[in-house]
Amino acid sequence: MQELLGRIHTLDPHASESIRIIACFDELMAGGVTMHGLVAAAAALSGSAAGAEYAGRVVRVARSGEALGADPAAGVRRGHEDDGVRVWIEGDEASARLNDDLLLERLSLAVRMRRDHADRTPPRRDLALLLDPAVPEPDRLEAASRLRLSSEETFRVVLAPLFATWKAHPRGPEDVVATASGPLHVALTRESDDHPAGTPAGIGIAAPLRDLSISFRTAMVAVRLHDGISVEASHADDLGGLAVTLADLAQQSGHEDRARIESVTAHSWGEATLDAITRTTTMREAARVLGIHPSTMAARVDSLTAALGFDPMTGLGRTRLGIGFLLWRVQSSTVLDAVTISAD
Amino acid sequence: MRHPRIDPELRAALTIVGGVFPPTITPDLIPFMRRSYASGPREELLAGLPVTVDDVEFPGYAGARLSASIVAPEGVGGPLPALLAFHSGGMMFGDRFSGMDVVLALVAELGVRLVTVEYRLAPEYPYPFPVEDCYGALVWLADESAALQIDPERILLAGASAGAGLAAGVALLARDRGGPRACGMLLDYPMLDDRGVTASTKEFDGIGVWDRVSNETGWRALLGAAAGSDDVSEYAAPARAADLTGLPPAFIDVGTEEIFRDESVEFAARLWRAGVPTELHVWPGAFHACDIFARHTTVARAMIRARTDWVRRTLLP
Numbered sequence: 169m170q171e172l173l174g175r176i177h178t179l180d181p182h183a184s185e186s187i188r189i190i191a192c193f194d195e196l197m198a199g200g201v202t203m204h205g206l207v208a209a210a211a212a213l214s215g216s217a218a219g220a221e222y223a224g225r226v227v228r229v230a231r232s233g234e235a236l237g238a239d240p241a242a243g244v245r246r247g248h249e250d251d252g253v254r255v256w257i258e259g260d261e262a263s264a265r266l267n268d269d270l271l272l273e274r275l276s277l278a279v280r281m282r283r284d285h286a287d288r289t290p291p292r293r294d295l296a297l298l299l300d301p302a303v304p305e306p307d308r309l310e311a312a313s314r315l316r317l318s319s320e321e322t323f324r325v326v327l328a329p330l331f332a333t334w335k336a337h338p339r340g341p342e343d344v345v346a347t348a349s350g351p352l353h354v355a356l357t358r359e360s361d362d363h364p365a366g367t368p369a370g371i372g373i374a375a376p377l378r379d380l381s382i383s384f385r386t387a388m389v390a391v392r393l394h395d396g397i398s399v400e401a402s403h404a405d406d407l408g409g410l411a412v413t414l415a416d417l418a419q420q421s422g423h424e425d426r427a428r429i430e431s432v433t434a435h436s437w438g439e440a441t442l443d444a445i446t447r448t449t450t451m452r453e454a455a456r457v458l459g460i461h462p463s464t465m466a467a468r469v470d471s472l473t474a475a476l477g478f479d480p481m482t483g484l485g486r487t488r489l490g491i492g493f494l495l496w497r498v499q500s501s502t503v504l505d506a507v508t509i510s511a512d
Numbered sequence: 513m514r515h516p517r518i519d520p521e522l523r524a525a526l527t528i529v530g531g532v533f534p535p536t537i538t539p540d541l542i543p544f545m546r547r548s549y550a551s552g553p554r555e556e557l558l559a560g561l562p563v564t565v566d567d568v569e570f571p572g573y574a575g576a577r578l579s580a581s582i583v584a585p586e587g588v589g590g591p592l593p594a595l596l597a598f599h600s601g602g603m604m605f606g607d608r609f610s611g612m613d614v615v616l617a618l619v620a621e622l623g624v625r626l627v628t629v630e631y632r633l634a635p636e637y638p639y640p641f642p643v644e645d646c647y648g649a650l651v652w653l654a655d656e657s658a659a660l661q662i663d664p665e666r667i668l669l670a671g672a673s674a675g676a677g678l679a680a681g682v683a684l685l686a687r688d689r690g691g692p693r694a695c696g697m698l699l700d701y702p703m704l705d706d707r708g709v710t711a712s713t714k715e716f717d718g719i720g721v722w723d724r725v726s727n728e729t730g731w732r733a734l735l736g737a738a739a740g741s742d743d744v745s746e747y748a749a750p751a752r753a754a755d756l757t758g759l760p761p762a763f764i765d766v767g768t769e770e771i772f773r774d775e776s777v778e779f780a781a782r783l784w785r786a787g788v789p790t791e792l793h794v795w796p797g798a799f800h801a802c803d804i805f806a807r808h809t810t811v812a813r814a815m816i817r818a819r820t821d822w823v824r825r826t827l828l829p
Contacts (some may be wrong), residue, residue: 169525169528169805169806169808171552172528172529172532172805173528175532175548176528176532188527188528191527192524192525192527192528193524194527195520195523195524195526195527196520196521196524198520199519199520199521199523199524200520201520201521201524202810204810205520205521205809205810208521208808208809208810209521209524209525209808209809211808212806212807212808213528229808231808232807232808232813233807233808233809233810233812233813234813329530330527330530331530331532331534351527502536502717502718505535505536505717505718505719
């Protein structure tokens with residue numbers, strides 16, 4: 169796996185190996201993986217044999233994952249000791265890598281969690297606490313002060329899948345946070361000095377510390393609307409008031425217009441046609457965008473009207489279509505799963 | 513959590529794999545995948561392995577001169593059994609050393625030669641180029657066995673994913689053309705069926721390293737518009753072969769959490785019915801090619817052990 173980390177770096181020099189390593193160990197801990205499995209992961213990631221020792225028990229694993237006997241004479245390139253647990257990566261100094269310390273710190277935590285038979289989930293880290301509205305406000309503000317964030321300022325949440333590529337990395341605190349869409353890369357930016365751009369990435373509306381969860385939810389809407397190709401992030405601000413509306417609607421199931429729109433998207437021409445209608449003001453314009461004859465467009469609109477139960481081209485129907493279609497795009501987005509790389 | 517059935521160690525590995533090997537490969541990603549899946553520098557691949565490597569040429573389809581490499585255990589002489597290997601890469605990417613770390617280790621471990629082939633890739637070279645290139649390698653290997661110090665009775669066809677589909681296709685060609693008889697076929701998570709109708713095909717969109725869309729991209733690259741139609745040869749898609757009798761003994765391994773699960777299991781069942789000795793392993797919680805991407809995990813190591821054991825029994829009885 170160490171070669172994979174290297175490849176990540178080759179494919180995107182701005183990618184953060186740290187975020188991957190944190191996410192990897194979060195999954196190992198959540199999965200209740202054995203001591204051997206934990207040390208094997210560290211060995212694979214470091215490209216070298218690794219070990220853990222506590223209470224006289226030694227677990228030593230080769231980078232291939234095979235168990236090794238204890239070997240007190242093995243050269244150690246990096247070691248870490250905490251709370252009765254010693255962990256290390258073997259090899260000579262020359263093979264030491266920048267992320268050895270992070271690897272060992274995560275391994276040490278995972279080993280201690282396992283040793284202590286504690287609840288599988290280690291205590292949540294500060295950024296996750298700060299973004300969770302279910303956490304009492306005093307605890308959230310304490311997490312913020314540990315992160316050295318001022319309650320005088322406003323911030324935006326930046327959200328991206330682990331594999332996102334970055335034109336401009338966010339500069340504030342960042343971490344991996346478990347979400348319903350899997351582990352995601354989360355960062356905070358201050359309004360003033362930071363213009364992150366990533367593919368795909370979403371930037372939420374600005375909010376003070378006590379209300380950061382709304383920035384998180386609108387960042388989720390924004391990233392799910394990202395086309396997966398643009399090098400710019402998707403900004404919740406571009407949606408104005410709709411950002412919060414969509415964030416709220418997206419949490420519910422059974423939205424009537426969205427369900428009808430989903431049925432329309434089953435047609436090969438459905439999604440593109442709905443998209444064109446929401447971006448233009450007349451049927452003629454929409455037809456031009458789609459590159460089809462106006463009479464074909466008219467026929468499609470007739471089908472749409474029948475399927476939707478309302479006329480999507482006029483009055484309130486237009487609004488219903490716009491919101492329903494955006495909601496469908498948010499809820500059915502695969503941008504957090506699938507990598508799309510712009511041709512180069 | 514999102515992929516509850518994937519083994520926890522493997523789920524952790526996917527946090528590292530994701531982005532380097534996207535689960536959903538569309539045609540526009542082919543150039544990216546050709547860069548991403550290219551094998552690393554040879555010195556790194558072979559570091560610490562007591563082997564020698566010789567680059568050779570062999571006649572592929574329509575006599576084209578193609579490359580291959582022969583990896584041999586150092587200090588072991590005489591005619592040896594050989595693995596004739598066809599690399600993975602969805603028919604569209606990879607080179608003769610892509611994903612080959614585990615197979616390379618077998619050379620010294622078992623004392624056998626490895627012949628790995630640079631077959632031509634789709635879509636530039638659609639069916640029948642890839643399978644005919646690979647068949648050409650088998651014929652050449654058998655013809656040159658004395659010069660190459662290979663025991664012609666102990667040639668094992670070995671492939672992973674697309675390479676496994678090619679291995680099965682080569683075995684069918686050899687049977688039907690009266691060509692050289694391989695002593696076995698090692699089919700790792702084989703890509704056998706362009707029709708994509710099994711239940712597991714549809715269960716893993718966006719999960720792992722090869723999903724339904726990637727599979728459609730690969731088959732379409734190989735077969736063009738004929739993909740999924742009645743107009744596809746069994747040598748391109750071995751699952752379509754009506755008659756599996758007379759094929760060499762087979763080993764099939766596949767994960768429970770991958771699109772090829774069902775077509776692999778069905779192929780094994782049909783091999784048994786055809787009287788072909790077959791060993792089948794279905795690995796719980798494993799995603800496609802997890803032994804390549806997460807070799808250090810408990811599941812991958814068990815997968816590799818079972819496979820190595822069969823190869824040893826087949827090549828060194």
